[in-house]
Amino acid sequence: MESAPYLDLLKRCLIGLIHEDPAIRFTWDESGSSTLVPFDHEQRCNGRDWPSQADTMIGMKRLENLEAVTAVVLEAGTLGDLLEAGVWRGGATIFMRGLLKAHGVTDRTVWVADAFAKRFPVTDREGATARMGKPCQWLSTSPPTCVASKTSAASASVKSPK
Numbered sequence: 742m743e744s745a746p747y748l749d750l751l752k753r754c755l756i757g758l759i760h761e762d763p764a765i766r767f768t769w770d771e772s773g774s775s776t777l778v779p780f781d782h783e784q785r786c787n788g789r790d791w792p793s794q795a796d797t798m799i800g801m802k803r804l805e806n807l808e809a810v811t812a813v814v815l816e817a818g819t820l821g822d823l824l825e826a827g828v829w830r831g832g833a834t835i836f837m838r839g840l841l842k843a844h845g846v847t848d849r850t851v852w853v854a855d856a857f858a859k860r861f862p863v864t865d866r867e868g869a870t871a872r873m874g875k876p877c878q879w880l881s882t883s884p885p886t887c888v889a890s891k892t893s894a895a896s897a898s899v900k901s902p903k
């Protein structure tokens with residue numbers, strides 16, 4: 742496929758292989774005191790860490806799976822839009838837009854659905870608070886409301902509604 746290099750670069754950018762950003766220590770990991778842990782290529786590719794900067798946490802294998810199943814849908818001519826439920830920073834959704842672009846598809850919408858209200862602890866203080874046993878808000882399931890947003894067909898950006 743002519744667009745394979747574009748999709749390969751997009752995947753690498755979205756999971757952070759370009760800048761190799763450190764991961765955020767899991768809230769239950771008490772093996773160290775710092776909030777961030779060094780970048781680990783294997784963990785990142787397997788989607789086994791929480792990137793501090795990268796746009797998706799699902800890793801290379803799941804992006805490749807998303808690529809494969811999207812191709813099946815498009816080749817089969819299955820009708821409909823694409824939607825990701827639970828987008829976090831939106832990297833997998835951005836990848837879906839890239840896939841549609843690579844396949845020359847212009848008549849399908851990509852939807853994102855998320856609470857758009859929770860986030861990982863990003864500062865030392867927040868990380869420490871989470872590790873000290875206080876409820877990790879990101880893991881909370883409330884509020885139960887979801888907000889869906891349509892991504893622009895012309896760009897690969899993801900917008901969260903206010």
Ligand SMILES: C[S@@+](CC[C@H](N)C(=O)[O-])C[C@H]1O[C@@H](n2cnc3c(N)ncnc32)[C@H](O)[C@@H]1O
Nearest residue numbers: 797798799827828829833855856882885886887
């Ligand atoms: C594991 S992350 C998703 C990772 C993402 N798919 C990626 O590519 O990196 C889970 C996401 O689900 C969202 N979420 C969890 N519970 C939710 C709820 N009850 N309603 C709406 N969104 C929720 C969180 O805000 C978070 O963005």
